[in-house]
Every structure is written in C-alpha cells, then in structure tokens.
Amino acid sequence: MTRVHVIGTGLVGTSLGIALTAAGHAVTLQDPSPTAERLARDLRAGSLASTQEPAPDVVVVAAPPDVVADAVLEALGRWPAAVVTDVASVKESVLRAVRAGASAPQLERYVGSHPMAGRERSGAAAARGDLFDGRAWVVVPHETSTDAAVRAVTELARTVGAAVRVMPAHEHDEAVAAVSHVPQLAASVVAAALRELPEEAVGLAGQGLRDVTRIAASDPRLWTQILAGNAAAVADVLRHVRGELDDVLGALDALTRTEEAPGSLGVLSRVLESGNLGHARIPGKHGAAPTAYEVVSVVVPDEPGALARLLGDVGAAGVNLEDLHLEHGIGQAVGVAEIAVVPASVEPLRAALSGLGWRLHD
Ligand SMILES: NC(=O)c1ccc[n+]([C@@H]2O[C@H](COP(=O)([O-])OP(=O)(O)OC[C@H]3O[C@@H](n4cnc5c(N)ncnc54)[C@H](O)[C@@H]3O)[C@@H](O)[C@H]2O)c1
Numbered sequence: 037m038t039r040v041h042v043i044g045t046g047l048v049g050t051s052l053g054i055a056l057t058a059a060g061h062a063v064t065l066q067d068p069s070p071t072a073e074r075l076a077r078d079l080r081a082g083s084l085a086s087t088q089e090p091a092p093d094v095v096v097v098a099a100p101p102d103v104v105a106d107a108v109l110e111a112l113g114r115w116p117a118a119v120v121t122d123v124a125s126v127k128e129s130v131l132r133a134v135r136a137g138a139s140a141p142q143l144e145r146y147v148g149s150h151p152m153a154g155r156e157r158s159g160a161a162a163a164r165g166d167l168f169d170g171r172a173w174v175v176v177p178h179e180t181s182t183d184a185a186v187r188a189v190t191e192l193a194r195t196v197g198a199a200v201r202v203m204p205a206h207e208h209d210e211a212v213a214a215v216s217h218v219p220q221l222a223a224s225v226v227a228a229a230l231r232e233l234p235e236e237a238v239g240l241a242g243q244g245l246r247d248v249t250r251i252a253a254s255d256p257r258l259w260t261q262i263l264a265g266n267a268a269a270v271a272d273v274l275r276h277v278r279g280e281l282d283d284v285l286g287a288l289d290a291l292t293r294t295e296e297a298p299g300s301l302g303v304l305s306r307v308l309e310s311g312n313l314g315h316a317r318i319p320g321k322h323g324a325a326p327t328a329y330e331v332v333s334v335v336v337p338d339e340p341g342a343l344a345r346l347l348g349d350v351g352a353a354g355v356n357l358e359d360l361h362l363e364h365g366i367g368q369a370v371g372v373a374e375i376a377v378v379p380a381s382v383e384p385l386r387a388a389l390s391g392l393g394w395r396l397h398d
C-alpha cells in the first residue's frame with residue numbers, strides 16, 4: 037500500500053483519488069476549496085488530510101497550471117522523503133519554475149507527469165474512477181531526478197490502468213501542442229462560429245459537429261493557462277494549420293470567381309486526404325494500432341424503451357457493440373443510433389436488424 041497525498045481535488049485529482057483508493061492505496065486530499073475537498077471525500081477519493089497522518093510516499097499536485105510549481109515546491113519542503121509529481125498539461129514551464137525554486141536534493145524527488153485523459157468538464161463532480169484506464173500517461177524525468185522517483189510515478193500511473201510513456205519536457209510540450217492544445221483551439225473556433233447562427237440552422241446539427249466540438253465546452257480559465265504555458269509550440273502547429281487554411285481559402289475564392297479554377301479541386305482534395313492520413317495514425321487504447329470500426333445507422337422511434345429494445349436485438353444477434361452515438365434532432369420524432377462494430381459484423385447485424393423490422397440507413 038502506498039500513501040498518496042493529492043493536492044487539488046478537481047476533475048483529475050478526484051478521479052485519481054477514486055482510482056487509487058479502489059486499488060487499495062491510502063489517499064489523503066487537500067484543496068483550498070473546502071467544498072471541493074469534501075466532495076472528493078464523499079466520492080470516495082480518500083480522506084481529508086490531518087496533521088496526525090504519517091507522511092505520504094507520493095504527493096500528486098493536480099492544481100491549475102499557474103499554481104502547480106508553487107504547490108510542488110511547498111510539498112517538496114513539507115515532506116522531505118516524499119516523491120512529488122504534478123499532472124499539469126504543460127511540463128517545461130513547470131519544470132523551469134520548480135528548478136528555480138528547489139534545492140538540489142529536493143529537485144531529485146520531483147518528476148513531472150501528465151495523464152492524457154480528461155474531460156471537457158471541471159471539478160470533482162465530473163470525476164470518474166476509470167478516467168485513466170487504457171490512456172497514455174507521460175512521465176517526465178529531468179537530469180537529476182532519481183530512478184526511484186521515476187519508478188514511483190510510473191507505478192502510480194500503471195496502478196490506475198494507464199500506459200506510461202517517458203519523455204523529456206520539451207518533447208512532451210511539442211507533442212501535446214499538436215495532439216491536444218491545437219485540437220482544443222480548433223474545436224473552440226469552430227464552435228464560436230455557431231454563436232450568431234439562426235436557431236433553425238443550429239437545429240440541423242448532426243454527429244459531425246458534435247464530434248468536432250465536444251471539447252469546446254472545456255473550462256476557458258484552465259485552457260488559457262495551458263495555451264499560455266505552451267505558447268511557442270502551440271504557435272508553431274497553428275502556423276502550419278493556418279497555411280493549410282490559407283490554401284483552402286485560396287481554392288474556394290478561385291472557385292467562387294469561376295467554376296473553372298485550375299488546381300483548386302486538387303488543393304481541396306489534398307487537404308482532405310492529408311486529414312485521412314493523419315486521422316489513421318491516431319492510436320487505439322494502450323497505444324494499440326487504430327481499430328477501424330464501421331457504423332450501422334438505425335432509425336429509433338422516440339418512444340419509451342425503443343433504444344433498450346434495439347440494444348437487446350444487437351446483443352441477441354451476437355454482435356459486440358464497440359461504440360454508440362445517438363443523434364437526435366430537436367423536435368424530431370425519431371433519432372438515429374449509430375452503432376460501431378468490427379467490419380465483419382456489419383452484414384450479419386444489418387440482416388438481423390432488418391429481419392426484426394428496424395429501419396436502417398445506407
Ligand atoms: N481537465 C483535463 O482534461 C486535464 C487532463 C489532464 C491533466 N490536466 C491538468 O490537471 C490539473 C487539474 O485540472 P482539472 O481539470 O482537474 O481542474 P479542476 O478545475 O477540475 O480542478 C482544479 C482544482 O485545483 C484546486 N486549486 C486551485 N488553486 C489551488 C492551489 N493553489 N493549490 C491547490 N489546489 C488548488 C481547485 O480548487 C480545484 O479543485 C491542471 O494542471 C490540468 O492542466 C487536466
């Protein structure tokens with residue numbers, strides 16, 4: 037059993053506390069907000085810290101990025117034998133500040149980290165014990181961190197089901213600029229374009245818009261800090277995106293002027309195909325090769341029990357449901373259930389559901 041002290045009991049801290057407690061570890065909780073702290077305790081993330089407890093083996097700082105370094109420094113000073121990590125989404129700026137404030141022996145016990153798992157919601161109430169299951173967790177050693185400290189943080193991440201990747205801070209920051217920070221900005225700007233749209237137009241939204249904008253609901257205070265903390269790397273990726281957008285705009289403007297706009301269709305096609313290639317590289321769980329699922333779309337009447345009946349019929353057909361999206365336009369009497377299955381199951385499932393009277397989309 038490891039004694040883990042969590043500082044910052046919001047979404048990530050509370051999720052971690054729940055997962056560690058469930059795995060049999062002794063977790064204590066600390067947050068400047070008494071409500072956040074008690075809510076985390078009530079969600080079984082651990083017990084409230086008191087002065088009586090033995091010192092923790094590991095301290096995890098899960099506070100907003102701009103206060104993380106100060107909290108790490110305080111923890112290194114307060115518990116002279118503990119390994120201290122943080123889970124901030126940016127790593128180089130935090131390491132720089134910790135390096136500037138810690139003594140050499142203190143710095144050896146600090147190893148930054150970053151679970152690549154989260155949600156578009158903040159706070160303990162959004163916490164989930166399975167948040168880290170099957171997700172990458174980056175462990176970020178530096179020149180003087182001890183092997184024991186790196187092992188302790190690695191072990192903690194594995195305990196909650198994460199797949200550990202070890203990376204230096206600058207490499208981490210460059211990678212997450214492309215796989216997390218620019219995607220957040222892209223979702224935000226696409227969603228921002230909906231603000232002035234007439235109600236009837238927004239009402240047409242299908243699954244495509246929902247897929248692209250889920251994370252536009254994220255906390256602006258947190259993300260302002262993340263973007264500011266990784267400014268150079270995010271700007272580099274954005275410049276590349278801007279180049280692609282400029283090409284698309286050039287092609288669209290040319291097509292607006294004349295249908296015969298040589299080269300324009302080629303530009304549009306190249307950008308879309310590049311997107312196919314990039315998308316195909318996104319790994320599955322535990323970093324496995326991406327699994328290509330196919331979707332069977334079924335019309336579901338808006339009546340009690342219809343979706344449960346459909347799921348029952350999918351199970352009875354012996355097909356494993358990999359994912360499910362329910363698309364439901366405002367004011368419509370039917371929805372469309374998009375059932376993701378492995379390619380080999382598509383035809384058997386379509387045959388079984390049609391046989392039972394379900395209406396399928398092509
Ligand atoms: N949200 C995500 O998807 C996600 C994923 C991975 C990592 N992270 C990182 O985890 C950290 C926490 O993010 P979150 O989404 O859990 O945020 P959150 O807003 O849900 O929780 C942050 C908590 O920190 C507390 N806090 C504020 N100031 C503090 C201080 N000075 N000392 C200690 N605690 C303080 C707040 O009261 C709050 O309870 C951030 O550094 C973030 O970059 C977030």
Ligand SMILES: O=C(O)C(=O)C[C@]1(C(=O)O)C=C[C@@H](O)C=C1
Nearest residue numbers: 125151152153154155156216251
């Ligand atoms: O899935 C989400 O909602 C997230 O925003 C998670 C996500 C990500 O980009 O993958 C966001 C920020 C974190 O630093 C780590 C994970």
